[in-house]
Amino acid sequence: MSRLLVIFDLDGTLIDSETLCNQAFLDLIPSLNETVEQLVDQFRGKKLAEILSEIERKIPSSLPENFEHIYRQRVADAFATELKPVKGVPDMLKALELPFCIASSGPSEKIKHALAVTGLTPFFGERYFSSYTVVSWKPDPGLFLYAAKAMGFAPENCIVIEDSVIGLEAAASAGMHAFHYAPQAKTEKGINTFSSMSELPSILHELTC
Secondary structure, three states: OOOOEEEEOOEOOOEOOHHHHHHHHHHHOOOOOOOHHHHHHHHOOOOHHHHHHHHHHHOOOOOOOOHHHHHHHHHHHHHHHHOOEOOOHHHHHHHOOOOEEEEEOOOHHHHHHHHHHHOOHHHHOOOEEEHHHHOOOOOOOHHHHHHHHHHOOOHHHEEEEEOOHHHHHHHHHOOOEEEEEOOOOOOOOOOOEEOOHHHHHHHHHHHHO
């Protein structure tokens, strides 16, 4: 292959945010009787509106109308003080020989904030795309297709890096190659998997040889 574009998911792939995002639910909803690990497994890669609907089915009363605003502020506060890049990500990005961007289900403001507090902004600049801008959420392929077109690449020349099955489904629907970042080595059968970000530059280098 030649002239490839790497499209990164953000949460759980580049930034270590899944625990922080799900802990915010537990902090704000005392009646949600599950562990943060259980919530991460259930909600990884899902749209926030779908997550909130699932949560309402688990608890005895409805969430307040302004819950999304309250939740996003809690997450933003946690990001400001606790968010870190996924281990090995800065060195991996420095070593990449291919162009790359981000395609995230989160709002643009969240993406921008996360990149700033983790020190990843210089690697991406404005090369990030949000489901809220495109109005397409994974597993629909629209976000990935939009990112590829905006970056000037055909879908078949794109490689998606994802931590969620939902994201991998979106990549497949878009006709893109995909690799599953799975630090615990849990993956779906037939999916290319790697467990450390330090592995990725050599994996991608082999594709261009």
